Amino acid sequence: MIAVEIAGPGFLGVAADRGDAALRAHVMIRVAPRDTADVSHRLSQMSELTALHQITGDYDLVAVVEAPRPDDLERTVDRIQAMSGVKQAQASVVLPRSFSPRFG
Amino acid sequence: MKPDEQNLDEADRQLLAMLRQDSRQPVTKLATDLGLSRANIYARLSRLEQDGIIQGYTVRLGSDYDRRLIRAQVMIKVQLKLAKATEEQLAAIAELSALHAISGEYDLIALIEAETVSELNTLIDRIGALDGVERTTSSILLATKILR
Numbered sequence: 001m002i003a004v005e006i007a008g009p010g011f012l013g014v015a016a017d018r019g020d021a022a023l024r025a026h027v028m029i030r031v032a033p034r035d036t037a038d039v040s041h042r043l044s045q046m047s048e049l050t051a052l053h054q055i056t057g058d059y060d061l062v063a064v065v066e067a068p069r070p071d072d073l074e075r076t077v078d079r080i081q082a083m084s085g086v087k088q089a090q091a092s093v094v095l096p097r098s099f100s101p102r103f104g
Numbered sequence: 105m106k107p108d109e110q111n112l113d114e115a116d117r118q119l120l121a122m123l124r125q126d127s128r129q130p131v132t133k134l135a136t137d138l139g140l141s142r143a144n145i146y147a148r149l150s151r152l153e154q155d156g157i158i159q160g161y162t163v164r165l166g167s168d169y170d171r172r173l174i175r176a177q178v179m180i181k182v183q184l185k186l187a188k189a190t191e192e193q194l195a196a197i198a199e200l201s202a203l204h205a206i207s208g209e210y211d212l213i214a215l216i217e218a219e220t221v222s223e224l225n226t227l228i229d230r231i232g233a234l235d236g237v238e239r240t241t242s243s244i245l246l247a248t249k250i251l252r
Contacts, residue, residue: 010251011177011202011215019159026206026213044250052250055177055243062177062243092208 012064012094013050023073024050024066024094027080028059035085036060042083048076059090112157115140119148120157127161173217175201175245176224178231179210186236187211193234199227210241 010017016024031039036054043049043063051064063080067073073093081089112120115138122134131149135142152158182190194203194214202215214231218224221244228242 010248011175012204013252017202026204040249049250050252051248053177053245054247054249055245057241057243059243062245090208092206092210092213094213095205095207 011051011053013066016050016064016066016094021096022066023068023070024064025073025077025091026094027063027065027077027092028090029061029063029080029086030058030088031060031085032087033060039083039085042085043080046076046079048072059088064094116148116152119145120152123158123161172219174219174221174224175215175217176228176242177245178214178216178228178240178242179206180212180214180231180240181209181238182211183236183238190234190236193236194231197227197230199223 012024012026015022029039040052040054040061043052043061046065048065048067049063050066051062053062054060055062065073065076065080067076077089077091080086080091118138119134122129122137131142131145135145138145140148149158180194191203191212194200194212197216199216199218200214201217202213204213205211206213216224216227216231218227224244228240231237232240
């Protein structure tokens with residue numbers, strides 16, 4: 001049976017939200033408030049970036065990045081961590097799994 | 105027109121185009137518009153779904169309603185023994201619009217949506233109350249700056 005889903009504004013990225021398989025990392029980023037715009041701009045210039053959200057809580061931004069291979073993904077996350085204005089970046093790899101027809 | 109690689113003929117393509125415009129059209133209307141029987145339409149839909157050409161039928165929210173929805177990401181740590189059952193319970197929550205497994209300190213990340221912060225709070229509590237959920241951490245999405 002085909003699932004019905006609500007198409008919202010999106011979370012991980014256009015292809016990712018469709019269930020497209022690819023190597024992705026979800027990166028929580030802490031910046032100094034005055035650097036938010038600069039860091040956001042620099043992140044937006046990364047071709048690996050598929051989503052960027054401003055969030056509440058201990059971290060300020062959530063970035064989702066995609067790369068073809070694990071070492072590419074690692075390098076991409078390293079680049080974010082090394083970016084000027086980034087105080088801390090905590091990355092998790094998004095694992096390819098689906099839980100139910102709704103998200104499959 | 106010959107069937108292409110995926111064996112779609114012209115009627116299939118027209119059917120897809122009509123559904124992309126409005127996926128709620130009754131089969132009767134689709135049949136009339138395409139000059140085919142209802143049985144034929146059902147058969148085509150069934151095949152398109154099985155072949156994965158149609159992956160789902162969605163709702164395009166009106167932008168006013170969409171903008172009013174408050175979204176939050178909830179990172180969830182589950183008890184290993186109860187992982188599968190907990191994932192199923194989470195997937196069954198209607199207000200959950202995404203659920204992904206992740207590496208690291210937390211096991212899952214969910215996206216939840218509600219019209220008020222209070223409802224969001226209730227949802228977060230509901231998630232926390234599940235047997236297999238050890239702990240959660242949530243952040244409201246204040247703004248989506250980029251989505252590609």
